[in-house]
Amino acid sequence: MPKCTNKTCCRPLNFLFYGSTSLSGVLFLDEMPEFSRRSLEILRQPLEDKVIRIARTTGTYEFPANFMLCAAMNPCPCGFYPDMNQCRCTAGEVAHYLGKISQPLLDRIDLCAEAAPVDFSQISSKKTGESSCDIRKRVETVREIQKLRFSGESIRFNGEMGKNHIDKYCYVSESAQKLLERAFKKIRFSARSYHRILKVARTIADMDGSEKIESRHAGEAISYRAFDKKYWS
Incomplete structure (x- = not known):
C-alpha cells in the first residue's frame, strides 16, 4: 500500500500518477544503453526494494514498485562487437556505450543471455522448436x-x-x-x-x-x- 509521512497531502488519486496501476507488470527497455545513465541508475532502488521513495517539501512518499525488468541491447553502437572483422566502433566508443550500464545495476539483473547471430540455414529451416x-x-x-514451498511465508516465488x-x-x-x-x-x-x-x-x-x-x-x-x-x- 502507498505510504507517506504527511497524511494531509496524500490523496488516493495521486497514486495513479506514479504508476501504481502497473504494479507486478513488466518494464521492457529496448536498446538499453540508449537511455541516459541517470535514468538507468534510478532503477537500482526499486529493483532492490520493490518500492519508489519520493521526497517532497510536503513529505516523503513511498509507492509500490514490484515489476519485472526486461532489457535488450546491442554489444556496441554498430552491433557487431566483439567481431572485429565487422565492428566499426573504436574501443572508446564501445567503452562509452557499455558504460551507460553500471556494475551495481548489472548486479540487480538475475539473467543475462547473449543471442548468437542467426545464419541463413536457421532462418530458412522449417524445423520447429518447443511450443x-x-x-x-x-x-x-x-x-x-x-507456491507449496512458500505457503507459510510472506513471499510466493524464488525471485x-x-x-x-x-x-x-x-x-x-x-x-x-x-x-x-x-x-x-x-x-x-x-x-x-x-x-x-x-x-x-x-x-x-x-x-x-x-x-x-x-x-x-x-x-x-x-x-x-x-x-x-x-x-x-
Missing part, C-alpha cells in the same frame, strides 16, 4: 512447486527470497558448493550476485524436479552471470 504451450506447462509446474529464505530453502549439494566457490574466486562476483545465482539455481533445480541444487543447476545459473564479465570486465 509456447509446452513452455507454459513447464512454467506452471514450477510455479506450483514454489522474492531474502537471505533468510535462501538459507532455508536453497539446499546446495557438496559438488555445487565447490563449483560456486571456484566461480567466486575466478569471476569475483559480489555478495548480491551470489545470492541471485542461488535463487536462479533454485528455480533451475525446481524445473529439473530436484530437491537439492546440484552442480549442473549452479553451473547454468553462473553462466547467466558470466555474461557481464565478458563485456564489462
Whole structure:
C-alpha cells in the first residue's frame, strides 16, 4: 500500500500518477544503453526494494514498485562487437556505450543471455522448436512447486527470497558448493550476485524436479552471470 509521512497531502488519486496501476507488470527497455545513465541508475532502488521513495517539501512518499525488468541491447553502437572483422566502433566508443550500464545495476539483473547471430540455414529451416504451450506447462509446474514451498511465508516465488529464505530453502549439494566457490574466486562476483545465482539455481533445480541444487543447476545459473564479465570486465 502507498505510504507517506504527511497524511494531509496524500490523496488516493495521486497514486495513479506514479504508476501504481502497473504494479507486478513488466518494464521492457529496448536498446538499453540508449537511455541516459541517470535514468538507468534510478532503477537500482526499486529493483532492490520493490518500492519508489519520493521526497517532497510536503513529505516523503513511498509507492509500490514490484515489476519485472526486461532489457535488450546491442554489444556496441554498430552491433557487431566483439567481431572485429565487422565492428566499426573504436574501443572508446564501445567503452562509452557499455558504460551507460553500471556494475551495481548489472548486479540487480538475475539473467543475462547473449543471442548468437542467426545464419541463413536457421532462418530458412522449417524445423520447429518447443511450443509456447509446452513452455507454459513447464512454467506452471514450477510455479506450483514454489507456491507449496512458500505457503507459510510472506513471499510466493524464488525471485522474492531474502537471505533468510535462501538459507532455508536453497539446499546446495557438496559438488555445487565447490563449483560456486571456484566461480567466486575466478569471476569475483559480489555478495548480491551470489545470492541471485542461488535463487536462479533454485528455480533451475525446481524445473529439473530436484530437491537439492546440484552442480549442473549452479553451473547454468553462473553462466547467466558470466555474461557481464565478458563485456564489462
